[in-house]
Amino acid sequence: MRKLPGIFFLILFLWSSSAFSQQNPDNDAFTFGEELNFEVSYGWLNLADAKLQINRRSHTQNNRPHYKIDVYGKTKGAATIFGKVNDNWGTYLDTNTVLPSLFYQNIEEGKYRKHEKVFFDQKNGKALVELYEKDNKTLKSAKEYDLPGPIQDLVSGFYYLRTLNLENMKPGEVVLIKGFFDKEIYNIKLIFEGTERLETEIGIKDTYIFSPQIPKNKLFRGEYPVKVWVTKDQNKIPVKIKANLFLGSLNFDIINAKGLRNN
Template identity: 25%
Template sequence: MKQTFCVFLLMLLAAFSVAADFPFPVGEELVYSVSWNGIPVAHSTVTTSMDLFEGREVLALRVRTRTAAFFNHIFKVDDRIESLIDPKTFLPIQFTKNMKEGSYRCHEITRFDFEAKLAYYEHQTNGTKKEYAIDADTRDILSFMYFMRSELLESESTLNYRVMSDEKIYDLILHTDEVEKIDLPGYEKKIPSLKMVPEAKFDGLFVRKGKATLWVSRDDRRLLSFAKVKVPFGRARIKLQEVNGPGDDFWITEKKNDD
């Protein structure tokens, strides 16, 4: 059950828009529903903001996944993932993963030193520490996801990337398929979305280490509109429910029942 909820390649997951300085609008909030075997069990909220960290301005990317109240009595989940980014280089400064799933606890912090080309990992729960080499453009999965939002991916292609997860650098292979129309509960029209299948062997953003199929919208925002993930004891589905924050595109102006 624990593997059903940890936050999944959302956003490769979760996706994409172009502002003056960033490939997405700062202040954007994305709300996703998470269902397991057809039962709505959780929701995830993904946000961006400008914050201060150790006296410097940073771009903060955050994902929080929580189970619905009725499901807390069965298996309570409250997962938080955060990436703090240098707004000038768009490289990560610090990546934090704080997972609470049933009795399982995992609180990890990774600091990046690009001058030394080293990352410093510390497990806040058991005290484990580790340092390892990084590349000049190494990114954690969340900052990588947002970095990718400026790229228009083509159908029927295979792309190779390298990302940081679990104190290691991993290969991520992304296979793109055809564009399909996805029905979202908050919008009248179906959303044209590029189908893609990532291959990876590391923890993602919504669900851990499950085989996933993703659909990313083909508009300028390139948002993750829908995802299906095979997990132990069934299948998880992640669907975009709301887009909030700045902007005057259809995501903001054409919501259902939007007065």
């Protein structure tokens, strides 16, 4: 149970980052100051809160303006019995290329700690991974990895997808996706299932439905155990995620959205 917020963002990562061949995305979907809040439930239990937040101002990396984007996951209520979780993932996303220059994660799950930074050299196809001690100050190790061209991270891929045109996708269409996370390159299939009108906490929304192919593991049930509903509008925000587990299912439902670029 203590891994629930992490599952949420892993799902977003597997769902995102498609169509990397597009070199000059036109972003009219998000902007500085956007904030999306979700509630994670298992059956009738509300287990965690999750938040995706874009900083209100531009940040400079490699002499270029970037979005600083943070995602947070925190257990609450009954879930804390299994161990408290207070996780933070983040990215510095180039405002022009919509590619990451820096990814970081600060994981606090019970007594477990993980602090990591990944510096991306998109031009030369390299990623430098720095792992830190529990104090998040002392460098523990550093290793460089080769990348197969432009690539996204756990957080940035979701925002990159939001810049793409989804209107012409047909049910059953398969999109191959690539991303770099936890020192590995991911190649995942994304299936477009169609559209649906959905009632949410932020109103009735017309949505696209996607199912990412999840690598075999002991947590999820079936080859395509996850469905993601994303709004069929200029904002393209996720409003619901359902993940079928071997026992029951998890639901991630949006509870509010602030600072959207398009009203």
